[in-house]
Amino acid sequence: MTTALLEVSGLACRRGGRRVFDGLSFTVAGGELLALTGRNGSGKTTLLRALALLVPPVAGMIRWQGQDVRADRENWCTRLAWLGHLDGLKGDLTAAENIAIAQRLRGQPADLDLIDSALSAFDLSALKDRAVRTLSAGQRRRVALARIAASRASLWLLDEPLNALDGPAQKALHEVLARHRAAGGLAIAATHAPLDGARTFELGI
Numbered sequence: 001m002t003t004a005l006l007e008v009s010g011l012a013c014r015r016g017g018r019r020v021f022d023g024l025s026f027t028v029a030g031g032e033l034l035a036l037t038g039r040n041g042s043g044k045t046t047l048l049r050a051l052a053l054l055v056p057p058v059a060g061m062i063r064w065q066g067q068d069v070r071a072d073r074e075n076w077c078t079r080l081a082w083l084g085h086l087d088g089l090k091g092d093l094t095a096a097e098n099i100a101i102a103q104r105l106r107g108q109p110a111d112l113d114l115i116d117s118a119l120s121a122f123d124l125s126a127l128k129d130r131a132v133r134t135l136s137a138g139q140r141r142r143v144a145l146a147r148i149a150a151s152r153a154s155l156w157l158l159d160e161p162l163n164a165l166d167g168p169a170q171k172a173l174h175e176v177l178a179r180h181r182a183a184g185g186l187a188i189a190a191t192h193a194p195l196d197g198a199r200t201f202e203l204g205i
Contacts, residue, residue: 004029005186006155011060013046020046024060026201028155030184033177035191035198042204044190045085048157051188052082078106081153083161087144091133095124095143098132102147111150118150119143122172137164142172149176156180158189 004027011024020043028034036044049055051062053073062069069076082088089098099118100110119128122142132140141164148156156177162170174196177187181197189195 005065007061007063007066008051009061009063011047011050011062012058013043013050013055014058015043015046015055019058021203022059024203028186028188030186031181032186033181033195033198034186034188035195035200036188036203037191037200038203044203045159047203048082048159048188048190052080052157053077054082079153080155080157081148081151083144083148083156083158085159085163087140089132089140089143089147092131094129094131095119095135095146096128098143099147099150103150103152106151106153108152114150114152115146118146121149121176122146122169138166138169141165142169145173145176149180154185156185156187156189158187158191160191161189162191162193162195 006028009025012022013020024047026034036047038044046055050057053070053076064076064079093101096115096119099115103110116125119125122145124139124142124146127135127139132143135143145161148158161173165173178196180187189198
């Protein structure tokens, strides 16, 4: 049996004065993809934000390899990569520059080979030197996903990663996720669409 790296136990979060969910417990092992499903408002995004320590849980624990992630927030944040509803890109910078800056913000030197590989995976090589503000919504989403792929993070937290992606881009995302998992990485994605090889965890039931 594969040992769980991430363990969530008894997690509860509040939004707008009401509890969005209560008593959530699950584990995720290396190489696993967990798909968070459920109706709008069931708490998928809130759960992802809680895992990223962007919102404080009102109860419960989040542990990585048995250690409370809140005990060392800085170390925890270096282990994860976040993709929200917004792409989080600087419009005046090129696609490649956005990814390079993201690597530096993680305390890493810019790795041009890794950046090129991530952009290529999402068919963005021809657009690497274009300012992000000139790109379409789908192209910007692909740049944001390439940034995740070039992060070297163990855990990817993805909020509706298939949004604005056409068929080929969705296929590219599935392939990138498969490679991340094959290398022992984990991913948790809030989604309304199926993700290849995912284990489903439904909220709001």
